[in-house]
Amino acid sequence: MSNEFFRQIMQKLFGDKEESVKGQPFLSEPLVRSESFQSDYALWKENGRRDTQLTLLKNAYHEVCDGDNSHPYLVRYISSQANGIAIYAGFGFRDEEYSYLLDYIKDKGLKMGYSVYSSDRKYFDKGETVEEKERHYLKPVPSLNDGEPMNQLYGNLMLELIVRNQKPFLLKVMASLYAGRQYREPLPFSTFADAIFE
Numbered sequence: 001m002s003n004e005f006f007r008q009i010m011q012k013l014f015g016d017k018e019e020s021v022k023g024q025p026f027l028s029e030p031l032v033r034s035e036s037f038q039s040d041y042a043l044w045k046e047n048g049r050r051d052t053q054l055t056l057l058k059n060a061y062h063e064v065c066d067g068d069n070s071h072p073y074l075v076r077y078i079s080s081q082a083n084g085i086a087i088y089a090g091f092g093f094r095d096e097e098y099s100y101l102l103d104y105i106k107d108k109g110l111k112m113g114y115s116v117y118s119s120d121r122k123y124f125d126k127g128e129t130v131e132e133k134e135r136h137y138l139k140p141v142p143s144l145n146d147g148e149p150m151n152q153l154y155g156n157l158m159l160e161l162i163v164r165n166q167k168p169f170l171l172k173v174m175a176s177l178y179a180g181r182q183y184r185e186p187l188p189f190s191t192f193a194d195a196i197f198e
Contacts, residue, residue: 025122031134032119033103044100053093053101058197061085065190077174082155083189084174089167098168099134102161105173106136108196109157114138117156132163149184152177154192 033041044050060074064085073090077083089098106116117137124131138157143150155175162170173196177186 023124025124025133027123029121030119031121031136037099040096041100041103044097045104049097050100050104053091053097054197056091057087058194060091061193061197078189080177081179082174082176084158084172085193087171087173089169093168095166095168098161098163098171101171102134102136102159105159105196106138109138109159112192112195113141113151113153114157115141126164129164130166132166134161134163135159149182150178152183152186154189155186 057074060071061076064071064074064076073088075086075088077086087101093101106119110116115138117139119136121135122133124133136157136159138159140151140153140156155177158172158174158176160172160174161168162172173193175186175189175192
């Protein structure tokens with residue numbers, strides 16, 4: 001889809017660009033994968049490219065964890081409220097493989113005790129750029145331990161792929177932590193990172 005196509009949609013939905021609400025998407029929809037995407041994603045999981053890419057990402061992550069904070073395509077984020085990584089395009093992956101990685105990390109989260117709270121796709125007009133965001137938001141499946149603190153696992157997971165003018169730009173994996181006595185301490189994000197890259 002071309003940039004002009006999105007501009008026409010924006011014009012029809014909101015009129016003049018100046019009248020649109022800044023920061024708001026001009027199109028928002030549930031993230032539903034086509035049959036062809038699912039078929040291609042399944043092939044990607046079975047071929048050697050997936051394993052090569054995961055090894056490359058795991059090595060980059062460990063470089064950053066070991067003190068090399070100057071990696072050109074991977075950044076680690078750590079705070080008391082959230083932990084995560086940002087994977088910038090530049091690893092040499094095909095465009096569609098960033099969406100495969102997004103869904104692969106989501107699938108790994110489901111196997112670890114998470115459920116999908118929401119999945120959506122939004123489009124934003126950024127002047128000369130149309131920005132698309134594919135997003136999965138996962139929450140831990142609630143435990144039914146009466147009186148026991150709830151297991152938050154790694155926290156709530158926000159998985160987001162940012163695409164600019166139809167080219168992948170950034171894949172974010174962020175774990176937002178719960179605070180309070182009603183929650184157990186979160187598991188280390190490094191364990192989650194190792195699990196998604198294995």
